[in-house]
Amino acid sequence: MLRKRGERAIARRADHEAQQERISKAVWSILAGKGIEHLTIRAVAAEAGCTTGLVMHRFPGRKALLAHARDLLHARTRVRVERLEAEAGTPRAALRAILAQGMALSEDSAQEALVWMGFLAASVGDEELIALHRKNNRAWRDRVERLVAASAPDWEPARVRTAVFALVGATEGAAQLGCFDPASYSAATQEAMLDSLLVAYGLS
Structure with missing residues (x-):
């Protein structure tokens, strides 16, 4: 049981890190490629392929x-x-x-x-x-x-x-x-x- 819990915790952490990496790449891509006026929560979510809620959970604004x-x-x-x-x-x-x-x-x-x-x-x-x-x-x-x-x-x-x-x-x-x-x-x-x-x- 403890081993399975540990494995699930590792999987969640890896998923969290992967999501963070996608969002970071999206922020960078928009700011460098499109300009500051296009950097919005919605645009980052679309670029990262995730929900706006996920982006706002990490970056509220x-x-x-x-x-x-x-x-x-x-x-x-x-x-x-x-x-x-x-x-x-x-x-x-x-x-x-x-x-x-x-x-x-x-x-x-x-x-x-x-x-x-x-x-x-x-x-x-x-x-x-x-x-x-x-x-x-x-x-x-x-x-x-x-x-x-x-x-x-x-x-x-x-x-x-x-x-x-x-x-x-x-x-x-x-x-x-x-x-x-x-x-x-x-x-x-x-x-x-x-x-x-x-x-x-x-x-x-």
């Missing part, structure tokens, strides 16, 4: 869906940048690698940039969503700051921070521009821009 999309984005990029940093031979190599992965250099990274923009657009006037953005963006800047400081150990803290804001602002801006005008802001152009910026700051 649009804000919860948006926060989930932002958390997904943060988790995806964190795993990737940790791998890139671990594989890099030097702090400067790691710096370039993690900055480049945040640009719209591939279909996946362009989708991430679109999700990021959709979240920001929805955050206007919403202090909770703004606070979530600031927290995640600060974690990103802290990582870049650590690598800049390691790449230029003789720099004063103020110089490090200035370089960090310039690098983060330039690469995130290029990602947004690349999503909507890939002919002008191709992957090669974005990477050339990044390399020129690193050279200008003495971080190449």
